[in-house]
Amino acid sequence: MARVLVVGSGIAGLTAARxxxxxxxxxxxxxxxxxxxxxxxxxxxxxxxxxxxxxxxESHIADTLAAGAGHCDPEAVRVLCEEGPxxxxxxxxxxxxxxxxxxGGWLRGLEAAxxxxxxxxxxxxxxxxxxxxxxxxxxxAAGVEVREGVALRDLxxxxxxxxxxxxxxxxxxxxxAPGAAPGETGAVAPAVEVLxxxxxxxxxxxxxxxxxxxxxxxxATGDGIAAAxxxxxxxxxxxxxxxxxxxxxxxxxxxVSEAVRGEGAAxxxxxxxxxMTDVDPRAELAPRDVVARxxxxxxxxxxxxxxxxxxxxxAPAAVAAADAPVSLAAALARRFPTIDAAVRERGLDxxxxxxxxxxxxHFAMGGVAVDLDGRTTLPGLWAVGETACNGVHGANRLASNxxxxxxxxxxxxxxxxxREPPDAADRAPAAVRxxxxxLDELLAAAPIRPALADAVAxxxxxxxxxxxxxxxxxxxxxxxxxxxxxxxxREALRALMWRDVGLExxxxxxxxAASTIARWRAGTxxxxxxxEAADPAAALAALEDANLLVLAAAVTASAQRRPRxxxxxxxxxxxxxxxxxxxxxxxxxxxxDGPASDDAASDDPAAERAPxxxxxxxxxxxxxxx
Numbered sequence: 114m115a116r117v118l119v120v121g122s123g124i125a126g127l128t129a130a131r132x133x134x135x136x137x138x139x140x141x142x143x144x145x146x147x148x149x150x151x152x153x154x155x156x157x158x159x160x161x162x163x164x165x166x167x168x169x170x171e172s173h174i175a176d177t178l179a180a181g182a183g184h185c186d187p188e189a190v191r192v193l194c195e196e197g198p199x200x201x202x203x204x205x206x207x208x209x210x211x212x213x214x215x216x217g218g219w220l221r222g223l224e225a226a227x228x229x230x231x232x233x234x235x236x237x238x239x240x241x242x243x244x245x246x247x248x249x250x251x252x253x254a255a256g257v258e259v260r261e262g263v264a265l266r267d268l269x270x271x272x273x274x275x276x277x278x279x280x281x282x283x284x285x286x287x288x289x290a291p292g293a294a295p296g297e298t299g300a301v302a303p304a305v306e307v308l309x310x311x312x313x314x315x316x317x318x319x320x321x322x323x324x325x326x327x328x329x330x331x332x333a334t335g336d337g338i339a340a341a342x343x344x345x346x347x348x349x350x351x352x353x354x355x356x357x358x359x360x361x362x363x364x365x366x367x368x369v370s371e372a373v374r375g376e377g378a379a380x381x382x383x384x385x386x387x388x389m390t391d392v393d394p395r396a397e398l399a400p401r402d403v404v405a406r407x408x409x410x411x412x413x414x415x416x417x418x419x420x421x422x423x424x425x426x427x428a429p430a431a432v433a434a435a436d437a438p439v440s441l442a443a444a445l446a447r448r449f450p451t452i453d454a455a456v457r458e459r460g461l462d463x464x465x466x467x468x469x470x471x472x473x474x475h476f477a478m479g480g481v482a483v484d485l486d487g488r489t490t491l492p493g494l495w496a497v498g499e500t501a502c503n504g505v506h507g508a509n510r511l512a513s514n515x516x517x518x519x520x521x522x523x524x525x526x527x528x529x530x531x532r533e534p535p536d537a538a539d540r541a542p543a544a545v546r547x548x549x550x551x552l553d554e555l556l557a558a559a560p561i562r563p564a565l566a567d568a569v570a571x572x573x574x575x576x577x578x579x580x581x582x583x584x585x586x587x588x589x590x591x592x593x594x595x596x597x598x599x600x601x602x603r604e605a606l607r608a609l610m611w612r613d614v615g616l617e618x619x620x621x622x623x624x625x626a627a628s629t630i631a632r633w634r635a636g637t638x639x640x641x642x643x644x645e646a647a648d649p650a651a652a653l654a655a656l657e658d659a660n661l662l663v664l665a666a667a668v669t670a671s672a673q674r675r676p677r678x679x680x681x682x683x684x685x686x687x688x689x690x691x692x693x694x695x696x697x698x699x700x701x702x703x704x705x706d707g708p709a710s711d712d713a714a715s716d717d718p719a720a721e722r723a724p725x726x727x728x729x730x731x732x733x734x735x736x737x738x739x
Contacts, residue, residue, distance in 0.1 A: 115531045116312075117313075124342050136529075151333075173197070176229075180226045180509070182509055193522075207248065220374070227512065238450065263283070277307060279308075281305060291412040320334060324610055342552040373452065378423055382420055425464065482502055485503055574687055610626065
């Protein structure tokens, strides 16, 4: 019986945990907040799978490959689409009640870049919440221990193998003061705990919090990927960050599902013009990267004003699934209850007028490089879900494939964790291995090399208990404004990433971002134990800041390594390369500290850079081939 630690409590992590527990392993899930508060619970769009008689896995494969812009691993896509239907039926068996018609047949939705209406939903637009409830209950029923309020701080590595984690236990009670009454404890304080395991599974999700506007929860700080980078694991495709086209531009960012456009909603600019019909025959159902860039261009033409998502074009009968005619307002409330509530909370009536939307970070196609069973390049370490990259999404994820990915590959990881992994050289599939790199390798070609590489290679904290395991890479540092240098704040980092490593990148912007991040990151060279922070919130914030900084460096360096546009990675300077694959990579640009104002990139929409030539249609990315 193996001791398995799963870090993360979304569909991928909980599925892996359940399957491993059912195989007889002792499984513990760690999650830094309440188990049901992650990205899975927020997912609206549904699950895509060929579960209907007139659909096929081959068609789903073709759509996934096309959306991936020639960068998919074909075998990973085949596994996803062929094993997907069984996993969807398994979710139903676990208690997920997918929306159905009066006869009991599942309702089906059409979403962007799908050739068939194959997306199933639960609770209208509350699919993720229904799935989260079911997989969490199933994991607990299988004997999985779920520990909430425990954050991944670092991986524990001995002799090149991951043997556990160092965890930040937020909210642990401090020892009582001398003379305290029996049972009395001290003030609540964070504690660091070393948990050993035969296998560690990273399932912490993505890093949407690296950007100022995101559909992700605030906790999406890429903890698993950051820890893997520090430990020396290879990562792949971090430059491919998907920006969802339609995030509400009023109040806190809130995603408006692609399914709304799938039901017939239109996008209109400030003049009321439906602009997507001008640039793509699929209009609003073009791939997400295309739609997001066109929205940014439309905003630029309107002095930064968000575009309108017009749901008044939706036919009520098409979405209501009702026996009698209903109003559009009632139909929208029935089909999209979560979105409807969010829209109305903001004082908007989307049954009468368009609602303002703009792009926001949504999904990371890249992550820790893994094979089809989730094995990483470090023995003892697995990764799954958005934390991982096996090539299934290529350069741009197909809508509603993420929940399916968690179910399919979570089950494969759960079945594999009790088996000894093969040699590291054979651990990642060829399509991922070709582009995979460690943090040191990513930074070797980037302007930030001297500052950040030195920081990552810093020795362990002096005074660390010699009996405790040695951690891979540098110990984490408290990322505070005083330590990080002038201009540092999490908000400044997010604004910088949005401006220079967002919807559009170019050599100058990437070099500016790399240089600024290097200066901020250099402040972490002298390691500071996060457990010394004054309170749990400060300790967790310091940990998340350190993770976001290392991810910012890695994402930027990955983008510098790819001078051509591909999928979600759009280079505004691609035309300057004259279409030559031999053009000098952006990473060859000299480093420049730039003006001090670069440290605090403006988050004012008027200061944001729109994609190149805002008045022209999108330039084509590389032609899909896989």
